[in-house]
Amino acid sequence: MKELIIIKEGEIALKGLNKSNFEDALIRNLRHRLKSLGRFVYKRSQSTIVIMPEDDNTDLDTAMERVSKVFGAAAVCRAVTAPKDFEEICAAAVPYIAESIMQAKTFKVEAKRSDKKFPMNSPEICKELGGRILDAYPHLNVDVKNPDVTVTVEIRDTNAYIHAGNLPAAGGIPVGTSGKALLLLSGGIDSPVAAYMMAKRGIQLAAVHFVSPPYTSERARLKAERLCEKLAPWCGDMPFYCVPFTEIQEALRGNCPEELFTVIMRRLMLEIAQRIAGKNDMHALVTGESVGQVASQTMGAIVCTDDVCRMPVFRPVIGMDKIEITALARKIDTFDISVEPYEDCCTVFTPKHPKTRPSLSEVRTAQDSFDYEPLIEKAVNGAELKIIKNSF
Numbered sequence: 522m523k524e525l526i527i528i529k530e531g532e533i534a535l536k537g538l539n540k541s542n543f544e545d546a547l548i549r550n551l552r553h554r555l556k557s558l559g560r561f562v563y564k565r566s567q568s569t570i571v572i573m574p575e576d577d578n579t580d581l582d583t584a585m586e587r588v589s590k591v592f593g594a595a596a597v598c599r600a601v602t603a604p605k606d607f608e609e610i611c612a613a614a615v616p617y618i619a620e621s622i623m624q625a626k627t628f629k630v631e632a633k634r635s636d637k638k639f640p641m642n643s644p645e646i647c648k649e650l651g652g653r654i655l656d657a658y659p660h661l662n663v664d665v666k667n668p669d670v671t672v673t674v675e676i677r678d679t680n681a682y683i684h685a686g687n688l689p690a691a692g693g694i695p696v697g698t699s700g701k702a703l704l705l706l707s708g709g710i711d712s713p714v715a716a717y718m719m720a721k722r723g724i725q726l727a728a729v730h731f732v733s734p735p736y737t738s739e740r741a742r743l744k745a746e747r748l749c750e751k752l753a754p755w756c757g758d759m760p761f762y763c764v765p766f767t768e769i770q771e772a773l774r775g776n777c778p779e780e781l782f783t784v785i786m787r788r789l790m791l792e793i794a795q796r797i798a799g800k801n802d803m804h805a806l807v808t809g810e811s812v813g814q815v816a817s818q819t820m821g822a823i824v825c826t827d828d829v830c831r832m833p834v835f836r837p838v839i840g841m842d843k844i845e846i847t848a849l850a851r852k853i854d855t856f857d858i859s860v861e862p863y864e865d866c867c868t869v870f871t872p873k874h875p876k877t878r879p880s881l882s883e884v885r886t887a888q889d890s891f892d893y894e895p896l897i898e899k900a901v902n903g904a905e906l907k908i909i910k911n912s913f
């Protein structure tokens with residue numbers, strides 16, 4: 522029995538002249554995720570990509586799991602191949618579908634004949650194969666409108682493929698097709714979800730994480746790195762910049778009015794982030810802000826932080842509530858790490874009464890009363906880079 526994986530393209534299928542660029546990127550990403558599992562041949566036709574293992578005993582369970590996290594595919598299925606002969610198709614199909622069909626009460630057969638020279642037409646294939654399946658699994662009934670399982674037979678150019686249903690895949694468009702951006706990654710719940718959402722739109726991400734030793738511990742930095750590891754199956758390998766932020770926070774504490782501390786700190790974070798981005802061919806920032814969630818995320822505070830930005834800031838969770846964000850964090854398996862209780866540099870020196878409606882002019886004046894520029898440059902130059910590899 523020879524098995525393979527079929528990827529059904531999602532949005533890519535709707536692309537025009539540049540469709541092949543998106544397919545190339547999808548195949549590149551699939552190759553990258555599967556290369557440690559063995560050798561595969563990739564074939565594209567009719568808005569699907571067929572992945573054929575070259576070696577017997579390839580671990581297709583793991584391959585399916587990895588493939589289902591690669592953005593750009595709408596659905597994925599595991600199929601068996603058979604020569605283009607009806608008896609051979611039945612011999613392969615009947616035992617192959619056993620597991621899927623055992624729990625089902627109803628089924629139907631769907632035939633897709635891209636090879637029009639095949640001697641039976643689609644209705645004939647459906648009827649005959651349906652009969653063979655009923656003989657083998659007498660507990661089943663046919664239901665063409667709303668079956669529990671759809672058995673699909675695809676007669677392609679060289680072979681027939683048979684499978685018992687698609688599974689939903691990651692959706693979106695392939696990472697790398699929408700340029701690069703820098704994610705401000707805290708140890709919290711929201712920013713990893715923001716990363717997942719922007720990677721889904723094809724953006725390749727690096728992460729920047731601010732640390733304030735000795736106020737924040739080494740464990741806080743490791744927590745952010747572990748979050749990157751969890752993101753890597755979705756986002757691909759991620760450059761991780763760790764920025765020393767202690768001096769800036771101490772300077773802020775000594776020089777700015779306490780109630781404006783948070784908003785000025787966020788302006789400085791975004792300033793540092795955009796300089797790192799600019800030096801590394803990244804053209805946007807990504808944060809996990811959600812409007813109204815905390816004092817630094819009121820409309821007024823966002824206006825004040827955006828004031829320093831010379832590049833777009835994407836905030837994909839801006840309109841989501843905590844329950845929705847948490848559901849996604851669980852789906853991408855970052856939630857359990859995010860709720861580990863290590864201090865984040867934002868929670869160190871949190872003012873008792875942050876201003877929720879700071880005016881831009883008072884914030885600018887307060888920030889200008891001290892020369893932060895040398896500290897900003899020092900933080901940018903002091904960023905430590907590590908590449909977080911997709912280690913599965």
Ligand code: ATP
Binds near residue numbers: 712809815818865866
């Ligand atoms: P999160 O759950 O993502 O930590 P949050 O609700 O705790 O968000 P804030 O602490 O106000 O909110 O942070 C808002 C955003 O600022 C975060 O989503 C993240 O993008 C960025 N951010 C906060 N702290 C850091 C940090 N230490 N390093 C890098 N980015 C940070």
Ligand code: MG
Binds near residue numbers: 708865
């Ligand atoms: Mg946070």
